[in-house]
Amino acid sequence: MPEITYVVPDGTSHVVDVPVGQSVMDGSVRNNLPGIVAECGGSCSCATCHVHVDEQFAASFGEITDEERDLLEYAEDVCDRSRLSCQLVVTAGCDGARVTVPDSNG
Structure with a gap:
């Protein structure tokens, strides 16, 4: 299982195994990490799961959609x-x- 490192608002890091096919949000919520609220449950209709992806891994994820870009505003x-x-x-x-x-998510 891929390991994803989450750096939460207090500065601590948490390494979480996230199954292929699940979202980074799912990994955080499943492990009760602070900062990713996920009010909409992952339906891309709020921005309470906003994160900054380390530059070297940005291309590892799919391209940003117009809908996602609009919510980030x-x-x-x-x-x-x-x-x-x-x-x-x-x-x-x-x-x-x-x-x-x-x-700001903390």
Whole structure:
């Protein structure tokens, strides 16, 4: 199973095994990590699962959609590495990926 590292708002890191086909959001929620609220349950209709993907792993996930980009306009602490974790579907190539939950999510 691919390992995803989550850096949560207090600065601590959590390494989580996330099954291929599940989202980065699922891995966080399943492990009760702070910062990824996921109010919409992963249906890409809120921005409460906003994360920053480490640059070296950005290409490991699918391309950002227009819908996701529109929702990120309402999030705080948005940067060029911002994604909604519900839209980051884990593949074998994601092993070792690192995402940071912005302080505004904490």
